[in-house]
Amino acid sequence: MELRSSLVILALYLTLSWPCLLTFAFAPEPRxxxxxxxxQxxxxYFRKAENLSTLLLxxxxxxxYVGGRDAIFALSVHNVEHEVMPKISWQASQKAMDDCQKKGKRSDDCANFVKFLQYFNDTxxxxxxxxxxxxxCMFINANTFKEEKNGNEEINSGKSKCPFDPQLSYAALIADGDFYxxxxxxxxxTSSIISRSFGSRRFLKSEYFVTWLNEPNFVSAAFIEESYESPIGDDDKIYFFFTEVAKEFTYFNKVVVSRIARVCKEDAGGKRILQNRWTTFLKAQLVCADQDGxxxxxxxxxxxxxxxxPKAWKETVFYGVFSKQWSQDGHSAVCHYDIxxxxxxFDGNYKQQTDEKQKCNEQGGQLPSPRPGQCITNEQRNKKYNSSTDLPDQTLxxxxxxxxxEQDVRQPTRIPLLIKSHVNYTTxxxxxxxxxxxxxxxxxxGTDVGTLHxxxxxxxxxxxxVEELELFSPPMPIQSLLLVEEKVRHSLGLQSGK
Structure with missing residues (x-):
């Protein structure tokens, strides 16, 4: 996929006759x-810009709100062809574009591609x-849809918040005033990180170890409020979903696996070990497999x-669409996972990674205390560990x-919810x-040929x-999908491109 190609935003209004859904004689193929x-x-369609890559409802x-190349738009949910307010033009400075090209980058990539849009607060x-x-990065006043100065400057550095290259993968969110x-x-x-910046809490990032992140392709991030009415005084968590090259396998070819990683919101890093680094970073393989494994x-x-x-966080379910690493014909699956x-x-055993001199298994049935990677809870506070900076070196x-x-996260069902051949689901x-x-x-x-199942x-x-909708002609991949729930009908905002 080349980001320089034109993109289309569309809204599709679907009347859903829910009682009928249970009376059809279903088949594996779309009815x-x-x-x-x-x-038609x-x-x-909204066609007034290129590289529309970011949506905010x-x-x-x-x-x-739609972020694209050098601009941000405010469109009506009910009619995406209508710009409710004049667009914000946000072009890179001439100096930045010149410097970019002097360093060998293509002129098409030396623009400002908006990658992130999220509410910081109500205004x-x-x-x-x-x-x-x-x-x-910069602030936008939601009432006026105008750029707003941060001190003496309208924009501030986006390093560790946003990729340099518009074609690289990315996942981010704002949670309780901090940017993850x-x-x-x-x-x-070449340097991938999971970081926290911007807010009142200390800047933290992942270690530059391949055992932490190894050629990751970031997919998404989620904030789960697990502190709410927690009997153990637990912390909120930020989860990251990504793929990476597995270090625990010793095959000749690079084996790509899916991961879920988590960090704790109140993580403050270590005092001597893991200074300005996560002390709660843990990850597990996310497995989506058919009945044959x-x-x-x-x-x-x-x-x-x-x-x-969000307060009923124990009911959280993560849905994911997956494909096979070496499939040529297109095979996709949908799996789901309970929080x-x-x-x-994440409360289980730790995995030994084969080519590193590590001792990740319990020695004599004992782990360091407090348990490594755990959030600070009432149990730790009662032992005078009130912050991650209080944790002993052995734990860190x-x-x-x-x-x-050690254990993988697997779907609760024996097989994926859905397996589809000759289809590449994208979102x-x-x-x-x-x-x-x-x-x-x-x-x-959404699929890579512009159909919606x-x-x-x-x-x-x-x-x-139950239904297949051919949204684009000629075909082009659907890259993001935004669902707007209404009383009678559903509106989907999709961003697609090729």
């Missing part, structure tokens, strides 16, 4: 295919862009489902050397609805594709 021509009256104002949006390989990112922090794009090892997209809101099972894995050395968990969104006193999860799955997950976890 209905709706052609691009048939959909129901699709709205404002349900209160009924706005869809301000925070945004970051590549800014001609000099990543930068999985990105690269150098011009060449064949792995769908490459994570393509995720969705966090919290049906009763409590993920926590159980262990988690520095052994961040990988997913999920809506949970109540139908005839039953709970049904409806999956919206609508699938229904029934109570027994049987999954059926």
């Amino acid at each position: 209905i295919t709706v052609s691009h021509r048939t959909l 009256g129901e699709i709205g 404002d349900r209160t104002r009924d706005l869809l 301000h949006i925070y945004t970051c862009g590549t800014y001609a390989f000099k990543p930068s 990112a999985g990105t690269t922090d150098n011009f060449l794009g 064949s792995l769908f090892s490459v994570l393509r997209g995720t969705f966090v489902l919290q049906p009763n809101g 409590e099972e993920i926590n159980r894995i 050395s262990f988690v520095r050397d052994c961040p990988l968990m 997913i969104a999920v809506a949970r609805v109540h139908v005839s006193n039953e709970i049904v999860d409806v999956l919206f799955l 609508k699938a229904v997950v029934l109570k027994d976890k049987d999954t059926w594709i």
Whole structure:
């Protein structure tokens, strides 16, 4: 995929007759295919910009903010062809563009590609862009849709918050005033980190060890409020989803695996060991496999489902779309994972990584105390460990050397919710609805050829594709999918390109 190609934002309004979903005689193939021509009256396109890569929904104002190349737009949720307010032009300076090209980068890449848009608070949006390989960030006043100065400057450094290269993978979010990112922090794009910056808490980042991150491809990040009504005084967590080259295997070819990693919100780094580094960074393999054990090892997209809101965090379900590393024909799968099972894995044993001189297994049945990688809870506070800076060197050395968990995170069902041949799913969104006193999860799955599959997950976890929509002609991949829930119909905002 080349980012320089034109992108299209569209809104598709779907009338969902939920009772009918349970009366059809389902088949593995889509029951209905709706052609691009048939959909013309129901699709709205926004074509006034290139490289539209970032979406932010404002349900209160009924706005869809769209970040693209050198600009940010405010569109109506009900009609994406309508710009509610004049666009914000955010071009890289001439000096930044000249410097970028002098360093050997293509002129097409030496622009400002907006990669991040999220509300910082009720009145301000925070945004970051590549800014001609000099990543930068700024505030936007949500009421006026104007840039707002931060001190004496409108923009500030985006290093460790945003990639230099617009073509590199990226995942970020703002949680409780802090900026968390999985990105690269150098011009060449060779140094990958998971970092926290910007807010009141200390700047932290991952170690530059291949046992922490090894050629990662970041997919997404999620903030889960696990401190809410926690009987143990637990901390909130930030989860990162990515793929990387596995270090625990010794095969001739590079083996790519999917990972879930987590850090604790109140992590303050270590005092001597792991200074300005995460003391709670742990990761586990995310497994999506068929009944024969064949792995769908490459994570393509995720969705966090919290049906009763973030406070009911124990009900959190992570959905993911996966593909196979070496498949030529296109094989995709959808798997899901429960938050409590993920926590159980992170409370388990640690994995020995084969080519490192590490001792990650319990010695004589004993682990360092407090347990390595754990958030500070009431148990630690009662022992006078009130911060990660109070933790003993032995605990910190262990988690520095052994961040990988022994057990894998697996789907609770025997097989994936859905397996589809000759299809490459790229993104997913999920809506949970109540139908005839039953709970049904409806999956919206984007593909690399611009089709959208609508699938229904029934109570027994049987999954059926009920509709296929051909959204683009000529075909182009759907890269992000935004679901806007309304009383009667659903509006999907999609960003696609090729």
